Amino acid sequence: MFEISLKHKLHGADGDIFLDINTSLNRGDLTVLFGQSGAGKSTILKMIAGLIEPNDGKIVIDKEVWFDKKNNISLSAQKRKVGFVFQDYALFPNMSVRQNLLYALEDKSQTKKVDEILLLMELMSLKDAKPSLLSGGQQQRVALARALVRKPKILLLDEPLSALDFNLRAKLQDELLRIQKHFSITTILVSHDISEVFKLANFVLELDKGVISKQGTPYELFSKENLSGKFKFTGEIVGIKKSDIVYIVNILIAQDIIKVIATKDEVKSLNIGDKVIVSSKAFNPLIMKI
Amino acid sequence: MLEESFLQTMMLTFKLAGITTLILLFIGIPLGYFLAYTKSIFKPAIEALVSMPLVLPPSVLGFYMLVFFSPKDGFGKWLDEMFDLRLIFTFEGLVVASIIFSLPFMVHPIQNGFSSIPQNLKDAAYTLGKSKLNTMFKVLLPNMKPSILTGIVIAFAHTVGEFGVVLMMGGNIAGQTRVASIAIYDEVEALNYSLANQYALTLFIVSFTILITVYAINKHFLKARF
Numbered sequence: 462m463f464e465i466s467l468k469h470k471l472h473g474a475d476g477d478i479f480l481d482i483n484t485s486l487n488r489g490d491l492t493v494l495f496g497q498s499g500a501g502k503s504t505i506l507k508m509i510a511g512l513i514e515p516n517d518g519k520i521v522i523d524k525e526v527w528f529d530k531k532n533n534i535s536l537s538a539q540k541r542k543v544g545f546v547f548q549d550y551a552l553f554p555n556m557s558v559r560q561n562l563l564y565a566l567e568d569k570s571q572t573k574k575v576d577e578i579l580l581l582m583e584l585m586s587l588k589d590a591k592p593s594l595l596s597g598g599q600q601q602r603v604a605l606a607r608a609l610v611r612k613p614k615i616l617l618l619d620e621p622l623s624a625l626d627f628n629l630r631a632k633l634q635d636e637l638l639r640i641q642k643h644f645s646i647t648t649i650l651v652s653h654d655i656s657e658v659f660k661l662a663n664f665v666l667e668l669d670k671g672v673i674s675k676q677g678t679p680y681e682l683f684s685k686e687n688l689s690g691k692f693k694f695t696g697e698i699v700g701i702k703k704s705d706i707v708y709i710v711n712i713l714i715a716q717d718i719i720k721v722i723a724t725k726d727e728v729k730s731l732n733i734g735d736k737v738i739v740s741s742k743a744f745n746p747l748i749m750k751i
Numbered sequence: 752m753l754e755e756s757f758l759q760t761m762m763l764t765f766k767l768a769g770i771t772t773l774i775l776l777f778i779g780i781p782l783g784y785f786l787a788y789t790k791s792i793f794k795p796a797i798e799a800l801v802s803m804p805l806v807l808p809p810s811v812l813g814f815y816m817l818v819f820f821s822p823k824d825g826f827g828k829w830l831d832e833m834f835d836l837r838l839i840f841t842f843e844g845l846v847v848a849s850i851i852f853s854l855p856f857m858v859h860p861i862q863n864g865f866s867s868i869p870q871n872l873k874d875a876a877y878t879l880g881k882s883k884l885n886t887m888f889k890v891l892l893p894n895m896k897p898s899i900l901t902g903i904v905i906a907f908a909h910t911v912g913e914f915g916v917v918l919m920m921g922g923n924i925a926g927q928t929r930v931a932s933i934a935i936y937d938e939v940e941a942l943n944y945s946l947a948n949q950y951a952l953t954l955f956i957v958s959f960t961i962l963i964t965v966y967a968i969n970k971h972f973l974k975a976r977f
Contacts, residue, residue: 507874510874510878511878512874537877538874538877538878539881539882540880541878542880543878544878545874545875545878547871547875549869551871551872551874551875552875553872553876553889553890553894554894555890555893555894564879564881564889567880607879608878610879611880
């Protein structure tokens with residue numbers, strides 16, 4: 462069981478925010494901390510990692526007490542087994558990819574472990590490159606790999622994909638999910654992207670001005686308004702393809718491409734680039750021009 | 752053509768600058784680290800103290816050091832009695848004076864170097880279980896080489912060029928405390944212009960060469976990073 466309760470006064474740009482969080486995580490879950498910027502999401506990760514000391518609260522990770530204000534317990538950042546991936550990745554510029562991972566190794570004789578992770582993350586071909594020569598996506602993978610070297614009890618990801626473009630982000634989301642399942646590591650990910658939340662999260666904590674305003678599965682959190690069974694989204698047509706007797710219309714909604722089947726008559730009035738509403742009528746979604 | 756006394760004086764000058772710079776490096780790194788990261792209320796006072804040699808006339812500094820280290824009484828007397836160490840009109844005294852006088856030239860670049868390293872880099876090392884000392888040597892210092900190099904070179908060059916403090920503290924004893932800048936003054940006083948020029952030209956060329964090397968190396972560092 463992972464227990465996190467924090468109370469802390471934050472001095473933000475828009476005045477003071479009083480952070481008050483109380484939640485528990487299930488082992489192996491990927492929990493997304495969701496909310497607008499300035500809501501204190503990154504601060505929470507830093508408190509769990511021991512980089513910021515909260516005013517009050519208790520942090521228990523895997524039965525190990527990391528912080529307990531009442532009993533005056535506060536483990537140093539060095540003693541907390543976390544894997545932290547920073548928003549800007551924070552790779553050490555003076556070390557190659559492999560050296561970045563080796564530095565994270567506690568037992569220096571276990572270099573095999575580093576090579577295993579390099580293989581798993583498909584970084585072998587880049588192992589001797591300096592971080593400054595890598596693309597954003599590659600740096601992100603190195604940062605994740607480095608965070609995993611220590612076999613952390615909890616993985617903390619601070620908007621690790623926000624600096625990347627759509628296609629790359631989707632690819633890295635898949636990879637992140639694969640790695641997270643592979644190690645079955647309890648993970649907290651900070652994000653303000655709903656599609657990312659849907660794709661990755663087992664559980665969502667929505668943060669609003671320092672407090673948890675909603676929590677639950679992504680479906681419970683973001684689909685409440687549509688419980689009647691109808692749904693309605695706006696999007697843009699990015700492709701129309703004929704397939705046997707029907708047409709398949711590809712529609713970009715937020716950052717995902719949705720494929721909708723349409724008849725020849727329906728397709729007649731639709732062109733690539735049109736803004737459309739996708740809504741459901743009976744079983745098959747209906748596309749209307751706006 | 753090169754007289755023995757000329758060589759002796761130049762050797763002494765660079766020996767003084769070398770020793771001073773080396774000691775300053777060991778003082779500058781911890782002091783720069785402290786000033787870059789401390790939240791102490793004494794920080795402004797310590798910063799002001801370190802920077803004093805920048806604004807104070809060298810003769811003022813030299814005068815107080817002369818009084819402070821005088822073997823006749825106080826601290827100077829204690830040093831003399833306890834360690835048989837005299838700092839007035841000796842090479843050791845020049846080293847102490849140079850360290851104090853060149854302190855800001857070493858501390859400022861190193862402090863700036865520490866400050867310019869992103870906080871996340873430090874935090875990343877801590878979350879990987881690395882101690883502060885390990886983080887400093889493996890992560891911070893290797894990523895601020897240009898700052899350290901700048902500190903070393905400016906402190907060295909400044910020590911070579913100092914005049915007022917050296918004159919007050921060291922006097923002008925050949926082979927002991929006569930450094931190049933004093934020798935120039937001395938030769939001009941004696942209307943010995945050609946020898947003065949020899950000293951001056953040597954200092955000019957050495958300083959210029961050092962600076963060119965630093966800028967070239969720093970350019971290389973910056974290119975390698977970005």
